[in-house]
Amino acid sequence: MISTRVSVIVMLVALVNGARNEDDIQPCAKLNTSSSVVPLGSPVTATCVIREDCPAFVGQDVHIEWRLEDRLLPSIPAANQSSRVSEVVIPSFNHTRASLTCCVQASPAQVLGGVEIRAGYPPEAPQNLSCQTNLTYPNTLTCSWDPGQQETHLLTEYTLHTEIWDLNKNYSYKLLPGVHRYTIPRSDFVLFSEMKICVKAVNELGEATSVPITMEPISAAKFDPPAITKLEAVPKKNGCLKLSWRLSQHQSWMRSCRLNLEVRLKTADSSEWSDHPILVSWIRPSRPVDQCRLLHGTQYLAQIRVRYHQSPWSEWSSNQSGVTLESAPAGRLDWWMKVSEDHLQKQLGIHLFWKPSKQFRANSRNVSYVVSAQKLPGEKGKVCSTTEKYCTFQAPRRANKVYLSAVNAAGRSTPTEVRILLPKARAVISDVSAVPHDNRSLLVRWSSLDSSGLTGFVVVWTPLLDSDLSLTQFEITARNQTSLLITGSFEPYKPYGISVYPRFKDGIGLPQTANAYSRQKAPSMVPKIRVKKTWQLRIELTWDELPLDQQNGIIQSYKVFYRNENGPVSVVNADPEERRVVLKDLSTESPYEAFLMVSTSGGSLNGSTIHFGIEPLDAVSVVMIVTASGVALSLLIIVTVMTCFSNHRRLKGRFWPAVPDPANSSIKRWTSQSTQDTHLGSDSEEPNPMYLSHLSFLDLPVKPGKEDDDPWLSNAEDTSDLGESICGSPFTPGYSGSNSDSVTYSTVIFNGPCSSPTAKTPHVYLRSESTQPLLESEESFTPKCYQNMATGGMTKGQCFFGPCDDCVPEEAADPPILWNDFPFLRALAMNDEKD
Structure with a gap:
């Protein structure tokens, strides 16, 4: 675009300044500037002069104007000059490239001359010059640098200069524009000779040279990764490995060089290398290196890298493994146990778990464990021997401790004393929760009540979908700790059971358990909805529990979505524990459809849709x-x-009249000895009810010489008659029960001697037609003599039960007793035919 603009300016100038013949071509105007390349932001001055004999303007007054690109600039007439000379000053040139022209004011304006002005910055000195030698064929020396932070806006050329002092040779290498890296061929440098290297930058505004560096090419060489040929135990030295190594094939000729070597190690079961590699200085290639102070009987992986003096380190070599010499295990083991009591067998069932403590050293790759009832080693008291880290055994109820030891080919560790802690029905833990901290750890929190004798807590976790006891892990915490970050190989979307046990001096308390997931996602399936029952305008829906291996997380909610054909969608939340919902206020007009959604914190899944309808009420339902x-x-x-x-x-x-019940009357208390003292104090006193399951009909014969004995208290088998036989029974016709308008009742006592306090006026008992219970109104329960009353008055008394002062023997001529007038006595009648 700029070149096009310049061509246009030249063509215009040629047209204006054209001569009459080709042999006399002279410009009509001359334009001079202070410089065509200026620093960006500096002032620029330009002058335009028109010849007096210019044919285009002979005898004319001209007015010169200036333009920078398309912008008009104010001109300044030159002092002591005619109107054909003009000057312009640009106080700050802020363009990197622009065209300045002088024109004659006309319509259109006629260009007399023009010039292109470029602006920029001088180059900065190159920074961070560094060189690296490549010892792999072909050998080269590559140098690179930074051109600087500031853009020059001008074409800048870079030149790499080298000087070999020993050979007194100089080399220069010119680079292409924009290239800041150059590779020197092997013929232009010597590996073990020092050389001086620098870079020069040049443009139209100036030049700059980098800080020179002096180096030996071999000291800038990055070696190929070396190789470990062997890693083996040092004989008769525990904890030492001998490492043999060599350089790569391309650098094997450097056997006489002394190099720096770094070694890093890690155990075979570790995922991280040692933080600080071991440095071995000034070592010749292929010379073995001993590494000591390592764990005994442990497999190690090793890597090495090399460099010459301060050259860049090579890449790490490949792994090589080796095993140190074995020694007897050292240190103690951490343990915990679960104890159950068998009261029938009088045995204790023990699950013992253990793991190495921070101070424990197995000192061998092959370690087994022995649980023994005796502290000294021996086969007599051995309970179990295993390569696992758990043991299940039985012990007598009186046992209080066992001993745990680690064993390898070199010996046995000092036994760890394991106290048998019985379970205690003490709950001091609550609010156990476990949340994922990252993909490899869970944060467990719990609350604890103050409890005397509490020594700490045991946090136990195990996968719920695998019953292998070897997968059980535990961690012991202090008594004042209420959280723990547990790490391990937690599988995503798999449930883990985490239990927190309180540990006391004399036992283990009740645990609290929570389920946890390292990561959760939507369930793998949704249980099928079933219609359990339907009544009125309601329906109950149920479903089965989702299998644990299909949950993929902790179930947060069950939601049932349902709708009829014309209605909106409704949602009902269900309790995750109940797994049922009741849909209410349904319509019988159209069928419904519903589906179940199961949600975890990782997502939700919808189940299949079911259809159901509500039947209208029929006649039977209405009647019911x-x-x-x-x-x-x-x-x-x-x-x-x-x-x-x-x-x-x-x-x-x-x-509801109160009908007396002989079975619950106070007659049960009447005896021959207590009759005289039995009485009611007042109407307000209630007799102590005596409940009889049935009414016995007894024949109580009077034995000679036994008149004074109490037949109720006697143990004799045969009984005497109660005076005379009472004819009549409640089972005979004519019996009037308690449902009649008047209740007939009388007092019944046992046959035997009866006495009453001597009274001047004898008591007379009559059959009553009253509807009120007589037993409630009697003043005394002492049996009295019953007297038959004649129509006109009392003529003779008859004593039916016991002697009395008022009674006289009944005469033979007296009329017979009317038992129908005494229905309750008639009920007690006995058959005399037995006699």
Whole structure:
């Protein structure tokens, strides 16, 4: 674009300044500037002069104007000059490249001359010059640098200069524009001779040279990764490995060089290399190196790298493994146990788990463990021997400790004393939770109550989908700790059971358990919905529990979405523990469809859709509903009436008369010896009820010489008659029960001697027609003589039960007793035919 603009300016100038013939071509105007290349932002001055004899302007007054690109600049007439001379000053040239022209004011303006001005910065000195030697064929020396932070906006050339002092040779290498890296061929340098290297930058505004570096090419060489040929144990030195190594094939000729070597190690079961590699200085290639102070009987992996003096380190070599010499295990083992009591066998069932403590050293790759009842080693007290880190065994209830030892080919560790801690029914832990911290760890938190004798806690975790006891892991914490970050190979979307046990001086308390996932996602399946029952306008839906291996997380919620054909979608949340919902206020007009959504914190999954409908109520349902409502209303009225009138004694006696019950009367208490002293103090006293399961009909014959004995208390098998046989029975026709309008009753006592306090006026007992119970109104339970009363008055008394002062023997001519007038006595009648 710029070159096009310049060509246009030249063509215009040629047209204006053209002569009459080709032999006399002279410009009509001359334009001079201070410089065509200036520093960016500096002032620029330009002058334009028009010849007096220019044919285009002979005899004319001209007015010169200046333009920078398309912008008009104010001109300044030159002092003591005609109007054909003009000058312009640009105080700050801020363009990297622009065209300045002088024109004659006309329509259109005529260009008389022009010039292109470029602006920029002088180059900076190159920075960070460095060189690296490549010892792999072909050998080269590559140098690179930074051109600087500031853009010059001008074409800048770089030249690499080298000087070999020993050979007194100089070399220069010119680079292409924009290239800041150059590779020197092997013929232009010597590996073990020092050389001086620098870079020069040049443009139209100036030049700059980098800080020179002096180096020996071999000291800038980056070696190929070396190789470890062998890593083996040092004989008779525990914890030492001998490392043999060599350079790569391309650098094997450098056997006489002294190099620096770094070694890094890690155990075979570790994922991280040692933080600080071991430095071995000034070592010749292929010379073995001993590495000591290592763990005994442990497999190690080793890597090495090399460099010459301060040259860059080579890449790390490939791994090589070696095993140190074995020695007897050292240190103690951490343990915990679960104990269950078998009361029938009088044995303790023990699950013992252990793991190496921070101070434990197995000192061997092949370690087994022995649990023994004796501290000294031997086969007699051995409980179990295993290569696992757990043991299940039984012990007598009186056992209080066992001993745990680690064993390898070199010996046995000092036994760790394991106290048998019995389970305690003490709960001091609550609010156990476990949340993922990252993909390889879980953060466990719990709350603890203050408890005397608490020594700490045991956090145990195990996969719930695998019952292998070897996968059980545990960690012991202090008593004042309420959180723990547990790490391990936790599989995503798999459940883990985490339990926290309180540990006391004399036992292990009750644990609290929580399930946890390192990562969660949506469940793998959704249980199928079933219709359990339907009633009125409701329906109950249920489903089975989702299998644990399909949950992929902790179930947060169950949601049932349902709708009919014309209605909106409704949602019902279900309790994750109940797994049921009741849909209410359904319509019978159209069928419904529903599906279940199961959610975890990692996502949700929808189940299949089911269809169901609500049947309208039929005649039978209506009748059942009305009947049930009527029965419920009747019961409510009855209960209400009974409640209202239960405190009204008169109404109660009116509608529900109190009928005496001989089975619950006080007659049970009457004996021949206590009859005289039995009485009621007042009407307010209630007799102690005596409940009889049945009424016995006894024949009580009077034995000679036994009149004074109490037949009720006697243990004799045969009984005597109760006076005379009572004819009549409640099972005979004509018996009047308690449902009659008047209740007939009388006092019944046992046959035997009866006495009453001597009274001046004998008591007379009559058959009563009263509806009130006589037993409640009697003043005394002492049996009295019953007297038959004649129509006109009392003529003679008859004593039916016991002697009395008022009674006279019944005469033969007296009329017979009317037993029908005494229905209760008639019920006690005995058949005399037995005699």
